[in-house]
Amino acid sequence: MAKQIITLTVNGDEHELAVAPYQTLLEVLRDELDLIGTKRGCTAGSCGVCTVNGEQGEAVLSCCTLAVDWNGRSVTTVEGVQEGTELHPIQKKFLEHGAVQCGFCTPGLVMSAKALLDVNTSPTERDINEAMAGAICRCTGHIKVKIAIREAAKALREREGAG
Numbered sequence: 162m163a164k165q166i167i168t169l170t171v172n173g174d175e176h177e178l179a180v181a182p183y184q185t186l187l188e189v190l191r192d193e194l195d196l197i198g199t200k201r202g203c204t205a206g207s208c209g210v211c212t213v214n215g216e217q218g219e220a221v222l223s224c225c226t227l228a229v230d231w232n233g234r235s236v237t238t239v240e241g242v243q244e245g246t247e248l249h250p251i252q253k254k255f256l257e258h259g260a261v262q263c264g265f266c267t268p269g270l271v272m273s274a275k276a277l278l279d280v281n282t283s284p285t286e287r288d289i290n291e292a293m294a295g296a297i298c299r300c301t302g303h304i305k306v307k308i309a310i311r312e313a314a315k316a317l318r319e320r321e322g323a324g
């Protein structure tokens with residue numbers, strides 16, 4: 162099948178790519194751009210490990226999204242979350258609170274949490290549950306993940322207050 166040239170901006174870098182019409186955003190990120198932080202799990206929209214952030218910061222399941230539909234658009238992956246040489250507060254709190262075990266789900270969890278905290282640094286328990294509903298971790302039991310998200314929200318509020 163004929164490939165189509167698309168322009169895709171990933172973590173601020175613009176790429177021109179030849180993609181097949183059936184290739185997913187996940188396949189392009191991992192297999193064409195070597196951005197393997199975004200994980201390949203169920204590839205069916207059920208586990209959330211492939212979550213990236215779209216142009217408005219929204220959570221996007223990259224396994225269920227065709228790359229051709231992202232022509233001319235921007236995406237942020239877990240490789241683009243770090244702030245300079247510093248980890249993002251979400252990443253720091255995941256580490257501090259033991260929300261990372263095998264780590265396979267962690268990029269998806271971080272991107273789901275970021276989609277929430279970018280627009281809401283005072284999330285309720287319900288907000289967190291809703292934002293993280295599609296992001297599954299088989300190791301942590303999710304309690305430590307929720308603690309880390311609450312602590313990251315607090316850190317972000319403090320930063321906003323100091324800014």
Ligand code: FES
Pocket residue numbers: 200201202203204205206207208209210211212222223224225
């Ligand atoms: S790999 Fe995308 S939801 Fe599971």
Ligand code: FES
Pocket residue numbers: 260261262263264265266267297298299300301
């Ligand atoms: S840390 Fe292992 S699946 Fe989440």
